[in-house]
Amino acid sequence: MHLLLIEDDAEAARFLAKGLRESGYVVDIAADGREGLFRATEGTYVLIIADRQLPHFDGLSIVAMLRKNGKHTPVLILSALGSVDDRIEGLRAGGDDYLTKPFAFGELLARIEALLRRGNLPDVTTRIRVADLELDLLGRKVSRAGRPIDVTSKEFQLLEFLARRAGQVVTRTMLLEAVWDLHFDPQTNVIDVHISRLRSAVDKGFDRPLLHTVRGAGYVLRDGG
Amino acid sequence: MEAEPALRMSSARLALLYTALVTLITAVLLATVYLLTRNALEREIAAVIRAEVDDLGDDLRLGGVDRVAATLRLRADSWGRTGAVFLLADAQLQPVAGNLSAWPRDIEAESPQGSGVRMVEFEIEAEERGAPVLHPVEARIERLSNGYWLLVGADTSERKGVLRRFGLATLWGTGLTALCVWLLGAAYARRTARRVREYANTCQTIMQGDLTQRLRTIGTHDEFDALAKAVNAMLDRVEEQTTTLRTAFDSIAHDLRTPLYRLRVRLEEAQLSAAAGHESLPAGMQELIAPALEDLDRLQRTLTTLLAIARAEAQGVTTHHDQVDLAELVAGLVELYAPGMRAAGLEIALDAPDRAMLTGNRQMLAQLVTNLLENALKYVPPGGHVHVRVESSAESVALTVADDGPGIAPADREAALRPFVRVGDANAKASGSGLGLSLAAAVARLHRAQLTLGDNAPGLIVRCVFTTAARRDAPNGVAQVI
Numbered sequence: 001m002h003l004l005l006i007e008d009d010a011e012a013a014r015f016l017a018k019g020l021r022e023s024g025y026v027v028d029i030a031a032d033g034r035e036g037l038f039r040a041t042e043g044t045y046v047l048i049i050a051d052r053q054l055p056h057f058d059g060l061s062i063v064a065m066l067r068k069n070g071k072h073t074p075v076l077i078l079s080a081l082g083s084v085d086d087r088i089e090g091l092r093a094g095g096d097d098y099l100t101k102p103f104a105f106g107e108l109l110a111r112i113e114a115l116l117r118r119g120n121l122p123d124v125t126t127r128i129r130v131a132d133l134e135l136d137l138l139g140r141k142v143s144r145a146g147r148p149i150d151v152t153s154k155e156f157q158l159l160e161f162l163a164r165r166a167g168q169v170v171t172r173t174m175l176l177e178a179v180w181d182l183h184f185d186p187q188t189n190v191i192d193v194h195i196s197r198l199r200s201a202v203d204k205g206f207d208r209p210l211l212h213t214v215r216g217a218g219y220v221l222r223d224g225g
Numbered sequence: 226m227e228a229e230p231a232l233r234m235s236s237a238r239l240a241l242l243y244t245a246l247v248t249l250i251t252a253v254l255l256a257t258v259y260l261l262t263r264n265a266l267e268r269e270i271a272a273v274i275r276a277e278v279d280d281l282g283d284d285l286r287l288g289g290v291d292r293v294a295a296t297l298r299l300r301a302d303s304w305g306r307t308g309a310v311f312l313l314a315d316a317q318l319q320p321v322a323g324n325l326s327a328w329p330r331d332i333e334a335e336s337p338q339g340s341g342v343r344m345v346e347f348e349i350e351a352e353e354r355g356a357p358v359l360h361p362v363e364a365r366i367e368r369l370s371n372g373y374w375l376l377v378g379a380d381t382s383e384r385k386g387v388l389r390r391f392g393l394a395t396l397w398g399t400g401l402t403a404l405c406v407w408l409l410g411a412a413y414a415r416r417t418a419r420r421v422r423e424y425a426n427t428c429q430t431i432m433q434g435d436l437t438q439r440l441r442t443i444g445t446h447d448e449f450d451a452l453a454k455a456v457n458a459m460l461d462r463v464e465e466q467t468t469t470l471r472t473a474f475d476s477i478a479h480d481l482r483t484p485l486y487r488l489r490v491r492l493e494e495a496q497l498s499a500a501a502g503h504e505s506l507p508a509g510m511q512e513l514i515a516p517a518l519e520d521l522d523r524l525q526r527t528l529t530t531l532l533a534i535a536r537a538e539a540q541g542v543t544t545h546h547d548q549v550d551l552a553e554l555v556a557g558l559v560e561l562y563a564p565g566m567r568a569a570g571l572e573i574a575l576d577a578p579d580r581a582m583l584t585g586n587r588q589m590l591a592q593l594v595t596n597l598l599e600n601a602l603k604y605v606p607p608g609g610h611v612h613v614r615v616e617s618s619a620e621s622v623a624l625t626v627a628d629d630g631p632g633i634a635p636a637d638r639e640a641a642l643r644p645f646v647r648v649g650d651a652n653a654k655a656s657g658s659g660l661g662l663s664l665a666a667a668v669a670r671l672h673r674a675q676l677t678l679g680d681n682a683p684g685l686i687v688r689c690v691f692t693t694a695a696r697r698d699a700p701n702g703v704a705q706v707i
Contacts, residue, residue: 009483009486011487011490012486012487012490015490015491015493015494016490018494019493019494019497022497053479080478080479080482080483081475081478081479083529083532083533083536084533084586084588084589084592085536085586088588100482100529101482101483101485101486102482102485102486102488102489102490102521102525103486103489104489104493104518105490105493105497154560154561180557180558180561181557181587181591182561182588182591182595184529184588184591184592184595185526185529186595186599187526187599187661188565188602188603190561190562190564190565193564193565193568194561194564197564216496
């Protein structure tokens with residue numbers, strides 16, 4: 001898995017690259033926009049992580065030029081500009097995701113995974129199975145080991161989001177964005193309460209828990225530890 | 226472009242007033258000239274008649290009635306004064322000489338005592354191109370010393386005709402002047418009203434957030450161009466300042482976030498390498514790093530909120546024109562917070578219509594609602610109630626969040642809407658930075674909405690009223706205290 005990291009802050013680039021390599025990725029670093037654009041155009045990367053404010057070309061211009069040249073490599077934009085408008089502008093410019101600095105490394109990792117696995121599951125699926133948990137997307141019903149489970153419609157949305165990314169870490173911010181369409185972080189951890197309710201619905205009375213908390217990062221739906 | 230009646234009326238009224246004034250002045254002027262001319266003509270005729278009477282008087286003195294009659298015959302036959310009328314009659318008013326065939330009817334030969342002079346007016350019949358025509362005559366009658374009567378007069382038909390034509394010209398002149406003035410005035414009033422209306426519309430657009438708009442100058446260098454130039458110069462300055470502010474906020478954001486980012490990177494690196502077992506951290510280090518990261522998160526959130534407030538304030542009015550259903554938005558957020566509220570021992574209730582559409586920035590409005598809900602979550606003690614209400618009318622959409630918590634003292638309410646004020650107990654354990662309400666107020670201002678804090682007796686009631694697009698003349702939103 002070959003990633004390109006375009007980041008002019010050498011210290012941050014070094015740390016990110018180190019963390020990503022430890023997570024099993026191969027990482028190339030470009031220190032400015034021109035080099036970044038060159039490498040992105042020439043190379044065969046599965047994902048590009050680009051800082052928004054760069055010397056020569058900024059992250060958004062790089063995305064625009066790549067898309068104009070017919071390259072559809074997913075781009076994750078990192079930025080110190082964190083207002084809602086900045087985010088929306090970044091996503092409209094063709095970025096596939098947008099992270100505001102400073103961010104937790106776990107958040108970045110979760111989003112990279114989400115971008116890489118995007119599209120693995122076709123949208124037309126009508127049923128998702130995770131271990132013995134089954135989601136009926138048409139009837140919006142949940143059952144585990146054949147036993148029906150009662151969930152609210154928001155809980156179903158949450159579960160569907162997690163189930164579509166089974167085995168992948170999903171962060172609180174990703175859930176807020178996807179399920180509640182909120183592009184800012186509330187001060188309190190409102191998501192935790194929803195997850196614990198969902199957990200008690202899904203896991204209570206079963207030996208093997210499916211919904212796990214990943215410390216410092218988020219949640220994951222998977223079979224076993 | 227719809228005309229504003231008041232504006233149109235004011236300039237049209239002015240045009241009408243000027244028309245009336247100019248008409249009056251013209252009428253007075255022409256009437257004066259008319260009267261002066263008439264007087265002059267009358268006086269001239271009177272003078273001519275008097276001179277002739279004097280001449281005839283001389284003839285009488287020198288040669289008696291015969292000489293007068295001879296002079297009159299001479300005058301009547303020769304080319305004398307046009308329109309002259311003479312008659313010498315005896316005591317029985319039988320004509321002796323002159324160009325009248327008989328003493329005029331209805332005129333009594335009677336002279337007042339003393340002067341023996343009398344002015345009369347009558348009409349004589351003449352024949353012009355075979356048709357009888359009446360000519361008005363003004364004459365002077367004098368009784369001569371021998372008992373004869375002398376009548377000297379002038380045909381005034383020409384004078385009357387001149388005066389009539391003059392009068393007619395006066396009326397026409399006045400009317401035409403009035404018409405011209407009114408047309409010019411109306412055109413000017415229209416032009417003025419149009420430019421003022423254009424300026425008003427442009428200002429409206431600018432107030433709605435489009436700072437790039439400018440008033441149009443048309444190069445006439447008149448007072449409107451001067452006004453437009455002055456306003457445009459002011460707008461240039463405002464735009465420049467706004468841009469400077471925005472750039473400043475962006476660079477502040479960048480300059481503060483970059484070191485925060487590095488700080489986080491280093492702390493996380495330490496944490497991760499400890500977790501991966503590459504290096505061993507001294508005992509207790511892990512317990513120091515985790516809270517430091519939490520503090521960092523809090524710092525970042527405060528910074529984000531502050532920058533959001535600052536940007537909202539610098540922006541003035543939002544340029545986002547998304548249609549947002551506040552009822553749906555609030556319902557979603559109440560659902561998001563309800564489990565957390567219940568876990569904190571609070572009861573939350575929602576009253577909302579099916580739809581409550583308004584124009585604005587969805588994310589910012591969500592932030593406003595979120596801040597109000599988080600405020601309640603932070604400050605209302607367990608066992609409390611939070612009541613959220615959305616009301617929609619033809620003209621406005623209102624959001625109310627009421628609780629039965631400690632509330633905010635009336636004196637502190639205004640301050641609570643300003644950044645960095647945490648009201649009440651300074652040692653309150655709540656972890657908020659006190660920016661929640663000020664960000665809510667800034668977002669409200671951005672949407673030209675009114676955010677007010679009130680007493681829920683007991684508790685706090687926050688009310689935010691958005692004027693919907695139907696009314697464009699809404700006053701600029703201000704956060705205020707009720």
